[in-house]
Amino acid sequence: MELTRSGSNLITVDEKDWSLRFGEPGRDRFTLQCAEDLFLVTGCCSINELSEQSALPSRLRPHVSEDGKEFSFDSKTVIPFGSEPSVARKYKMTDHVMHLTTDLIMRTSLGMTELNAGDFHIRGKIAKVLIFGSDGILREAEGNILYEESVPPLSVIFQSESGAMLELSTGEDVWRWSAAERLGGTSCFRIVKEEIGIRYTRELFHWIPQKDVQPPPGRVWRYNSLIAWSGAKASRSRRPSKPKAVLDCSTTDWGKGCCKESGEVCFAANGTVNILKKWLRSNLADLEKGDVLLLDNVSVGPCLSAAHQDRPGKKELLHWDLNALLEFKRWAEKQLDRFGASLKIIPAKNCPVRDFPSLLAR
């Protein structure tokens, strides 16, 4: 991945079939061109009545990994009004996938009344919108209001006429996106058709005023997102003909603590990752160049087990395990690269997200 800096704030990444521009006017917004006919423009966050649009220019500190396959950077904008809340972001990118951690940082003296994660504007020739809901079902959205709920969809897929796809997913922490009710407020996630393109608004918190009750004190409100995209010609990974080793997720004995209510394994559970890493390490000793390890029959989806989020005190916390699976893949590839070997993930036939860009990405 090659990135270019111009001035202190503008960063561009130009790849063969996609490009990305950070730091365009409006601060901290970026524009992603996924394909000739599919674009994403991201908007600013806001905290109470203060928009990030009025924030001071952000610090950008890009870092490219040694092998050039990954780039990351941190940014921070300060809104120079009131109690000076700020927005800190960590971007981590590999080819066709971006992980984004956002912190809305407020002083406790600030009474929290409105928090907005910023809008997404999707432009281009959009042929189809698919919603993967927190019920684990994938459906095609129809009408002018494509989605309106207090919980965000785990994923939305925008497919263009050329067949390119843009995936906007929450991170693992869906519970952080939908925490408003616990704090005496509401949240609202809407995806609406507009004259030009589609707008996805993400209202994290809206305070419902009550007599003699103060709004909750400010805090650091963190949430994770994942953005992935694929071109018109993207295709699913082929099943390797002679894998060196296979771990079949549908027949492995994971143990009860690693599973979702459905009985399927949850990749967000620490126990699951330990089993996967142990399997991979046990195969490192006799690897040869070109060997392929196969993780077969993989499925990801919603899970409620609070223990998987390291909060066993809570009973239920809605999360999902796509990010944890991708994180394992990233770790595994680093180990295998040294031997010239690789890992292939083959989704299960009934996995609703099997053709999503984040799973197609190499």
Ligand SMILES: [Zn+2]
């Ligand atoms: Zn889980």
